Amino acid sequence: MLSYRHSFHAGNFADVLKHLVLIKILEHLRKKDNAFSCIDTHSGPGDYVLTGDYASKNKEFENGITQLWQLTDLPEDLNTYVKLIKKFNNTDSLLRYPGSPLIIQQFLRSKDHLSLYELHSTEIELLKTSVNRDRRIQAFHADGLSSAINLLPPKQHRGLVFIDPSYEIKSDYDLVTQSLIKMHKRFATGIYALWYPVIDRKRNQQLEHALKTSGLKNIQLVELGIKEDSPEHGMTSSGMIVINPPWTLAADMQKTLPWLSKTLGVDGAGSYRIETLVAE
Numbered sequence: 001m002l003s004y005r006h007s008f009h010a011g012n013f014a015d016v017l018k019h020l021v022l023i024k025i026l027e028h029l030r031k032k033d034n035a036f037s038c039i040d041t042h043s044g045p046g047d048y049v050l051t052g053d054y055a056s057k058n059k060e061f062e063n064g065i066t067q068l069w070q071l072t073d074l075p076e077d078l079n080t081y082v083k084l085i086k087k088f089n090n091t092d093s094l095l096r097y098p099g100s101p102l103i104i105q106q107f108l109r110s111k112d113h114l115s116l117y118e119l120h121s122t123e124i125e126l127l128k129t130s131v132n133r134d135r136r137i138q139a140f141h142a143d144g145l146s147s148a149i150n151l152l153p154p155k156q157h158r159g160l161v162f163i164d165p166s167y168e169i170k171s172d173y174d175l176v177t178q179s180l181i182k183m184h185k186r187f188a189t190g191i192y193a194l195w196y197p198v199i200d201r202k203r204n205q206q207l208e209h210a211l212k213t214s215g216l217k218n219i220q221l222v223e224l225g226i227k228e229d230s231p232e233h234g235m236t237s238s239g240m241i242v243i244n245p246p247w248t249l250a251a252d253m254q255k256t257l258p259w260l261s262k263t264l265g266v267d268g269a270g271s272y273r274i275e276t277l278v279a280e
């Protein structure tokens, strides 16, 4: 049974990096006139009320979006990100945070398409309400990893598969690698963006090794840390692994992550990584 609810974590430092990278990919896809298709394999409920019971329990957003909200001299890509979050808030106060489905929705043109998957029975109902009968979007109550493969390649032959598991089950680390290999076989030119937490660094090293030896090419990793790795600290860093990234992604992150790691790092312990795991 699934117990994870993303509402506890909405807008935290991991969401900042995850959604920053997501926006860079969507901007890239929109540069061409041709239609694109997105698949969000782990959608969550879509929309988060930061004053609600779940989000306000640990207030994780306070070391995330809140730190950026009032600043006027942000690096350019963070400015774009904060502006987008502001669109979901009618006042100057930060009350609401959009999840990946609503962020992707903002970039869809009438010809583009978004498929959403969510397995949790409460979250899928909230998700359907969040995307509010948009004819460009379909939301499925199903396992995103196994179902998404059946949609590939998309008829548009351009697009993104966004994979954001909660890693509740340790085997998820192996499962994502296997799924990426299968998906890539069917749609080799697609962009794949995988989120990961750093809780136990050994697992991340295994994941990176599995991808490096998978035969997949053109893999970029970007990571943001707020504390030093430690088994007692919970999630200390998190990152995105992007296959077939926009060619400017590494350079763009180089302009943003040094600043972001300094700003969000706890007691000066911020860090970042920008690495090519496998070249083109």
Ligand SMILES: C[S@@+](CC[C@H](N)C(=O)[O-])C[C@H]1O[C@@H](n2cnc3c(N)ncnc32)[C@H](O)[C@@H]1O
Pocket: 002, 004, 005, 006, 018, 041, 042, 043, 044, 045, 046, 098, 099, 100, 101, 117, 118, 119, 120, 123, 142, 143, 144, 145, 164, 165, 166
């Ligand atoms: C990290 S949250 C998603 C957050 C969302 N992508 C965002 O950026 O706003 C992960 C979600 O995946 C759901 N989930 C877990 N296993 C799943 C699976 N196999 N297929 C689809 N959804 C799943 C969980 O219920 C949870 O809502």
